[in-house]
Amino acid sequence: MIEVLKPGLETTVQDYPGRKGCFGYGFAPSGPIDHWSFRLANLLVGNPVSAAGLECQFIGPTLRFGRDAVIALTGADMGATLDGTALPLWQSLTVYTGQTLVLGAARLGARGYIAIDGGIDTEPFLGSRATYSMAGVGGLDGGALKAGQHLPLGAPRRIAGRRVRAAARPSIATDRQWTIEVVPGPNDDWIDETGQRRFLESEWKLSARSNRVGFRLEGPEWSFADKAIHKAPEHGSNPSNTIDHGYPIGAINLCGQTPIILVNDTLTLGGFINPYTVISAAFWKLGQSRPNEIYRFKAVTVREAQALRREIDALCGEASLEPT
Amino acid sequence: MIFAEPIIAPGGDRFVVVYFGDDAAIELNFLALGLKAALAEAGLKGVVDTNPCYNSLVIEYDPDALDYDDLLRELRALAAALGPVDTLELSSRLAYLPAMYLDPWTKEAIEDYCKRVKPREFDPAFVARLNGLSDVKQLVRVHSGTEHWVISVCSLPGLPLLRPLDPRCLLTSPKYDPPRLWTPPNAICTGGMSTSIHTLRVPGGYNLIGRTPVPMWQATQALPIFKDSVVLLRAADRVKFVPIDLEEYHDIEARVNEGTYAFNVTNYQRFSVGAYRA
Numbered sequence: 001m002i003e004v005l006k007p008g009l010e011t012t013v014q015d016y017p018g019r020k021g022c023f024g025y026g027f028a029p030s031g032p033i034d035h036w037s038f039r040l041a042n043l044l045v046g047n048p049v050s051a052a053g054l055e056c057q058f059i060g061p062t063l064r065f066g067r068d069a070v071i072a073l074t075g076a077d078m079g080a081t082l083d084g085t086a087l088p089l090w091q092s093l094t095v096y097t098g099q100t101l102v103l104g105a106a107r108l109g110a111r112g113y114i115a116i117d118g119g120i121d122t123e124p125f126l127g128s129r130a131t132y133s134m135a136g137v138g139g140l141d142g143g144a145l146k147a148g149q150h151l152p153l154g155a156p157r158r159i160a161g162r163r164v165r166a167a168a169r170p171s172i173a174t175d176r177q178w179t180i181e182v183v184p185g186p187n188d189d190w191i192d193e194t195g196q197r198r199f200l201e202s203e204w205k206l207s208a209r210s211n212r213v214g215f216r217l218e219g220p221e222w223s224f225a226d227k228a229i230h231k232a233p234e235h236g237s238n239p240s241n242t243i244d245h246g247y248p249i250g251a252i253n254l255c256g257q258t259p260i261i262l263v264n265d266t267l268t269l270g271g272f273i274n275p276y277t278v279i280s281a282a283f284w285k286l287g288q289s290r291p292n293e294i295y296r297f298k299a300v301t302v303r304e305a306q307a308l309r310r311e312i313d314a315l316c317g318e319a320s321l322e323p324t
Numbered sequence: 325m326i327f328a329e330p331i332i333a334p335g336g337d338r339f340v341v342v343y344f345g346d347d348a349a350i351e352l353n354f355l356a357l358g359l360k361a362a363l364a365e366a367g368l369k370g371v372v373d374t375n376p377c378y379n380s381l382v383i384e385y386d387p388d389a390l391d392y393d394d395l396l397r398e399l400r401a402l403a404a405a406l407g408p409v410d411t412l413e414l415s416s417r418l419a420y421l422p423a424m425y426l427d428p429w430t431k432e433a434i435e436d437y438c439k440r441v442k443p444r445e446f447d448p449a450f451v452a453r454l455n456g457l458s459d460v461k462q463l464v465r466v467h468s469g470t471e472h473w474v475i476s477v478c479s480l481p482g483l484p485l486l487r488p489l490d491p492r493c494l495l496t497s498p499k500y501d502p503p504r505l506w507t508p509p510n511a512i513c514t515g516g517m518s519t520s521i522h523t524l525r526v527p528g529g530y531n532l533i534g535r536t537p538v539p540m541w542q543a544t545q546a547l548p549i550f551k552d553s554v555v556l557l558r559a560a561d562r563v564k565f566v567p568i569d570l571e572e573y574h575d576i577e578a579r580v581n582e583g584t585y586a587f588n589v590t591n592y593q594r595f596s597v598g599a600y601r602a
Contacts, residue, residue, distance in 0.1 A: 023375040023384070025541070025555045026481045026523070125543065126554065135481045135524065137543050186333035186341040234348040234517065243348045244485065244518070246375035246382030246478070248335025269377055269478035269485075271516075277336035305337035306387045313388075 001066035002116070002151040008061035008103065012131035012212075013120050013139035013151070014038065015052040018264060019128035028265045029249065030130035030138060033212065034111055034287030035280075036170050037075035039316040041115035044072035044092040046159035049316055051119030052129040054145075056112040057212075058290075060103020061145060063114075067153065069095045070117040070160045076109030076172070076288060091163040091324055109172040109288040118154030132265060134213065161324050168320030170284045176293040181282045181300045181308065182252065187242070187273040195223040199276070200297055204259070208291035213267070214253070214260040215286060217295065222257055228273070236271060244271045250278035261286065281308035326351060330359075330403050332396055335382065338372075342381045342399060348517065350487065351409045352379035353475050354597045357560045358412045362402045370395075376559050377476050377485070410598035414560045418471065420588040421521075423534045423565040424573045425464040429508040430532035437504050444500075447531040451497045451514060464567060466493050467533065472519055474561040480526065482541030482555035486519040486563055489600065495519075499529030510536050512565070534565075537577040538585065547580065549587040556587070560595065 016038055018031025032038035032055050039049040047053075054061070060078040072092045073080050080087040081102045087093060095101065103112060122129050122140050131139025140149055188196060198220055207216035228239040235242050240254040247253060251262045251274035261278055263286060278286065279300065289295070300308070331343045342359065345352040356376040363371055363383070370390025375382040385395055406412065426448055434447055444450070452463040470490035477484055488494050499515040507513070507528040512521055515530030522528055523540045540557065542550040549556060557563070568576070579585035 020384075021373045023373045023382070024477060024559065025553075026478050026483050134526075135543075137481070142543075183334050183336050186335050232347040236516075243378045244476075244516075245341065245343075245377045245380045246476075248339035248341070248382060248384075250336045250339075267479045268375055269476060274335065277334070277339070279337045281337070302334050302337060302392050306392065309337055309387065 001153060003064040003066060004061060004145045004147055004149045004151065005064055005100065006062035007145040007147055008056050009059040010057040011061045011145040012055050012133070013052050013122055013129055014055045014131060015129045016042075016050050018130040019126050019132065019138065022126055023246065023268050025126070026268060027126065027135065027137075028132060028268060030128070030132045030264050032111075032113060032287070033264055034075050034113070034170070034284040036284040036312050036316065037287070038113045040090070040164050040169070040320065041072045041074040041113045042119075043316065043318065043321060044074075044090070044162055044164065045070045045115045045117040046157035047115060047117065047119050051115070051154070052122065053113055053115040053120060056103055056114065058110060059105045060112050062103070063101045065095050065097060065099050065101070066150075067156065068097055069153070069156065070158055071095050071101070072115045074113045074115075074164070076106040076112040078103040078106050078112040090169055092160045094160045106290070108174065110290045111287045116153055117157040117159065121152040121154040134265060162321045163324045164320055165322050168315045170288065172288045173293075178285050178289050178293060178295050180285055180295050180297050181279045181305065182276040182297050183279060183302055183305050184276055184299055186248070186277070188275045190225055190228040190239070190242075190273045191275045192223050192225045198223070200299055204295045204297070206289055206291055206293050206295060210291065212263060212265040214262055217259045217261065219259070222254060240272050242271060242273050244269055247274060248277050250280065250283070252276040252278065279305035279308060281305065281312050284312070326355070326409070329400070332399055338384055338387055340383050340385070340395065340399070342383065342403070343379060345379045348378045350473065351597070353377070353473070354409055354412050354414065355406060356381040357414055358406045359399070359403055360559070361414065362406065366398070366402060368398055375476070375478065377478070410601060412597040414595045414597070415592045416560045416562055416595035417592055418562045418564060418590045419557060420564050420566050421536050421538060422568045422572065422576050423468065423512055423536050424568050424570065425467070425534035426460060427535040427573070428570075429535050430511050433504065433506060433508055433511070434532055436506075437500075440505065441502065448533045451495055451531050451533060454497050455495050463495075463533065467495065467514075467519070468565045468567050469493055472563045472565070474557050474559050474563065475518070476559050477555060477557055480523045482539075482557070483523045484521055484540065484557045484563065487517060489562065497531050500531070501529075503527045503529045507532070508535060510539065512536060537573050538580055538587065546583045547585060547587075549589065556589075562595075
């Protein structure tokens with residue numbers, strides 16, 4: 001058991017890959033946005049990569065341990081300390097009963113991940129422990145952690161003394177610039193050639209008005225192809241309006257002139273076009289970028305996107321670990 | 325217009341979207357639901373999820389288990405094998421949902437919007453006027469006088485997106501601009517050419533016309549109807565709204581809360597598109 005002394009800004013229980021197969025019920029998948037760091041944290045403590053852990057957004061929690069545990073911290077550097085002693089990232093570490101883990105504001109990156117051996121053992125909902133705050137399901141009481149709550153833990157596994165090889169860790173940008181890979185489509189043909197070029201050649205700033213539902217972007221104007229302007233009236237009056245359709249996770253959803261990247265807690269459907277889709281292998285970059293940082297988008301093919309996904313999946317295995 | 329062949333577009337590395345046409349003819353949804361059923365029947369390994377809508381079907385797949393080109397080939401073959409839309413038969417239940425039209429809770433939400441955002445005509449009167457109906461009473465008769473087809477269950481847990489099967493009962497209306505700040509859960513609302521039942525207290529754009537005392541989903545699965553599934557409706561089901569008054573509303577609400585309410589939902593029947601269109 002772990003007692004939550006301070007919850008942090010928005011700390012949630014997540015598992016990987018989240019609540020899959022529930023679009024038809026109206027449930028987003030949830031799960032960790034930086035699923036690379038999340039899986040490595042689980043591997044370090046001897047858990048299956050799917051086990052439930054914590055995602056800490058921007059400011060981490062303060063937690064007191066009710067049993068001896070092995071933990072790992074990955075993702076954003078939140079200046080973690082254990083009873084006042086600084087802790088390294090990307091390692092499995094022993095924590096004793098009664099000790100207090102403190103995570104602060106993210107110094108590099110945006111989302112820190114905490115894995116605990118045995119995993120967090122909250123009640124699964126539709127096969128997953130991932131928190132989906134909008135619907136109030138999953139995680140602990142369906143929402144972000146609150147002070148005074150207790151996190152139940154699974155059976156201990158006690159694998160300490162391991163770290164992730166440097167080459168297998170995501171490398172968080174220190175220059176506030178990110179290249180995000182996208183596959184054009186499903187609705188790139190609604191944007192004219194100039195607009196498509198402008199999207200790929202411009203800088204886009206991540207807005208502070210972003211959350212686990214959507215990442216809002218600020219940048220140049222969009223221009224539209226003929227089919228966006230001359231269309232059946234059921235599509236709606238704005239060029240970015242279309243007849244309601246399902247949204248892929250990662251879709252860059254264009255609301256008027258505002259692009260919003262739909263992430264893990266997205267609405268599953270709506271009436272705006274999706275000219276591009278961020279690939280799953282780039283989600284760790286979304287997870288670690290901070291408001292006002294700059295995105296440049298790079299078009300890749302479906303095949304290239306799938307190859308990048310396989311590269312990250314291959315890094316989320318035992319071969320990426322070494323003894324400390 | 326139904327495309328001669330559906331257009332399949334990628335949505336990143338693990339989704340594709342199949343578009344059956346470029347307008348919102350109900351036949352396009354029948355085709356999308358036909359393909360959804362055919363995919364389930366085929367048991368294609370690596371299909372993770374499907375998400376239908378007016379004229380499209382989103383498919384999520386696991387690229388490690390299902391090759392992209394193989395998926396495209398399978399989808400084209402299954403879509404071609406659906407044949408003409410009139411030959412489609414879909415599994416469908418009919419759910420009778422109690423509906424209090426012109427209820428006090430959605431009225432409060434509209435009044436709050438008028439006070440805090442900007443004045444607007446009372447939603448039911450607005451929808452009635454735009455659709456050439458004599459008054460809100462006729463709106464209630466029209467809206468409750470048809471079976472509504474479940475296009476999709478989407479967007480929020482258990483939220484059904486509905487359109488009337490009787491085209492004479494089609495209501496169209498523009499959405500709120502700017503959107504409403506909140507909507508009472510279980511509000512029955514209409515916008516564009518759809519009706520939906522908002523299942524959470526969320527912002528919204530549809531016009532509010534009523535409220536149902538029964539939930540569309542239940543995480544605790546306490547009511548018997550939710551024993552096997554946390555959501556009430558599925559795409560291809562049908563809904564008939566049964567007008568009730570305030571007293572009945574409170575009575576049903578009490579039975580929902582004590583876990584004794586019995587939903588009136590038929591078993592699965594074959595819905596023949598050909599018979600419907602004839």
